[in-house]
Amino acid sequence: MNAYDNEDNFEFEQSIATYQKAVFHDKQYIQLCQSGDIFPQKGKNFYFDEDVQIAVFRDNHELFAVSNICPHQYAAVICNGFLEEKTVTCPLHGWIYSLESGKALGSNARLLTYHIFEDEGLVWLEQPKKTRPLWLENF
Ligand code: FES
Numbered sequence: 001m002n003a004y005d006n007e008d009n010f011e012f013e014q015s016i017a018t019y020q021k022a023v024f025h026d027k028q029y030i031q032l033c034q035s036g037d038i039f040p041q042k043g044k045n046f047y048f049d050e051d052v053q054i055a056v057f058r059d060n061h062e063l064f065a066v067s068n069i070c071p072h073q074y075a076a077v078i079c080n081g082f083l084e085e086k087t088v089t090c091p092l093h094g095w096i097y098s099l100e101s102g103k104a105l106g107s108n109a110r111l112l113t114y115h116i117f118e119d120e121g122l123v124w125l126e127q128p129k130k131t132r133p134l135w136l137e138n139f
Contacts, residue, residue: 016128029115051069059083077091
């Protein structure tokens with residue numbers, strides 16, 4: 001058994017237990033930060049684990065949460081990407097991803113997406129799960 005065998009395994013390096021949790025519409029969320037911690041047009045990375053890092057963006061008052069790990073070279077750089085019209089451009093080689101779907105424009109690559117919302121000055125994120133990274137699928 002490895003860390004990916006159990007879907008409910010939350011053994012992240014950064015313990016998820018330190019976050020306040022709540023259930024909204026039958027889905028578990030964690031209280032990620034305060035609204036003021038996410039600046040417009042600038043990504044912020046939330047590190048849970050080498051494989052689970054989540055880049056949060058505020059684009060025209062709307063929040064988006066996607067994997068911080070670009071699948072092109074498994075680089076944790078998406079939070080430093082260029083934001084434009086609900087897309088983020090990876091700063092390393094310029095792959096462009098939709099922040100809504102996570103899908104790369106012009107290829108089948110995809111960033112994981114997470115539901116995120118604000119309520120009374122707090123940011124709530126769908127509780128991330130430890131998932132097997134796509135790049136490990138062939139091993
Ligand atoms: S690592 Fe992101 S496009 Fe190459």
